[in-house]
Amino acid sequence: MYFKSFAAAAAGLVLLLSACSSGESQQPPPAPPVTVAAPLVQEVVDWDDYVGRFEAIQRVEVKPRVTGYLQRVHFRDGDYVRAGQTLFTVDARPAQAQLDQARAQLARAEASLANARTELERSKTLAASRAASEEEVEAREAAVRTGLADVNAARAAVRANQLTVGFTSVAAPISGRVSERLVDVGNSVTADQTVLTTIVSTNPIHFAFEGSEALLLKYQRQNSGASRGTPVRIRLQDESTYAHAGTLDFVDTTIGSASGTVRARAVVQNPDGFLKPGMFGHLRLAGTQPYRAMLVPDTAIVTDAARKLLYVVDKEGKVVPKPVVLGPMLGDLRVIRSGIEQSDRVIIGGIQRAMPGQTVTAKAGQIKPPTLQEGKAIEPANAPPASVATPAAAAR
Numbered sequence: 001m002y003f004k005s006f007a008a009a010a011a012g013l014v015l016l017l018s019a020c021s022s023g024e025s026q027q028p029p030p031a032p033p034v035t036v037a038a039p040l041v042q043e044v045v046d047w048d049d050y051v052g053r054f055e056a057i058q059r060v061e062v063k064p065r066v067t068g069y070l071q072r073v074h075f076r077d078g079d080y081v082r083a084g085q086t087l088f089t090v091d092a093r094p095a096q097a098q099l100d101q102a103r104a105q106l107a108r109a110e111a112s113l114a115n116a117r118t119e120l121e122r123s124k125t126l127a128a129s130r131a132a133s134e135e136e137v138e139a140r141e142a143a144v145r146t147g148l149a150d151v152n153a154a155r156a157a158v159r160a161n162q163l164t165v166g167f168t169s170v171a172a173p174i175s176g177r178v179s180e181r182l183v184d185v186g187n188s189v190t191a192d193q194t195v196l197t198t199i200v201s202t203n204p205i206h207f208a209f210e211g212s213e214a215l216l217l218k219y220q221r222q223n224s225g226a227s228r229g230t231p232v233r234i235r236l237q238d239e240s241t242y243a244h245a246g247t248l249d250f251v252d253t254t255i256g257s258a259s260g261t262v263r264a265r266a267v268v269q270n271p272d273g274f275l276k277p278g279m280f281g282h283l284r285l286a287g288t289q290p291y292r293a294m295l296v297p298d299t300a301i302v303t304d305a306a307r308k309l310l311y312v313v314d315k316e317g318k319v320v321p322k323p324v325v326l327g328p329m330l331g332d333l334r335v336i337r338s339g340i341e342q343s344d345r346v347i348i349g350g351i352q353r354a355m356p357g358q359t360v361t362a363k364a365g366q367i368k369p370p371t372l373q374e375g376k377a378i379e380p381a382n383a384p385p386a387s388v389a390t391p392a393a394a395a396r
Contacts, residue, residue: 035349052209331370
């Protein structure tokens, strides 16, 4: 009897413990904590990034204007030369001899003209006393006119030969950096054919690049960027900042039929000659007028196949996914084109613990404005055509 009572009590205790354990397992888990914040609203400017190369504004092939033997070189390869500076000397002795001959012919023509004028005066005196005929006077006058023409022709020949002698000194047509000499002293050069060297201007310098037709249409419709005088910033391949400032000075009038791109060009000051023609660089061009944008941390964006989502906590504390359209990067923040409201509570922390439809414990946070170094290059991360953005105040 005692044994049966003990067994019944033990069975009841087991049932009681089982019921307690079952009740505890049915309690819902606590809501995971997340950090939420309203999108940061700031006035920004979108920038488009292009790759191009520097080009000399002027490039001249230096050729002689006379034929002869090269006598002397007056520069060192790679020197900076100024317009009018003598670069080469061609043997001037043949040209000088022709000039001396022309001067002698001029002296002969002037002597003949003087004799013709003397004869004319004598004939006029004789004609006045009827000792000479009118026909003789007219012949003397014709001789004077012929002599005057000979003098003018001889003077022109002298000037031409003086130019030839001057051309034996080959001067720099522009200021810039001279390349290596292509002809050594002692070689024969031909007028207007032999290339002696080349000169490229260095300050200012052009930066040429190409943009798509779609971007050109965007600029024209928004009336932003891609117009003469628009400021641009350029960085070289080994630089982290857009340290070189310039202005857009040319946009081609036609679209390339094969490439579908339009050529554009900026002018950049280069007083120290550091920028060289042929260097590659990245150009940043304002793609929009300043506009108010909503910004969230790029780490808050969730990828769902082809969609980009932001998790928002509603009034009931549940997670709601919202598809969004992304804009460019601003530091570590991403511009959101559309999909959320300024009053939304976006999950910016603990997003790995949040699931759509789940109840969460929301803790208020804050999105801090990015601190950007002036001209700092910001690399895009899966950005649309406008690769970066900056605060509107920094763009002015």
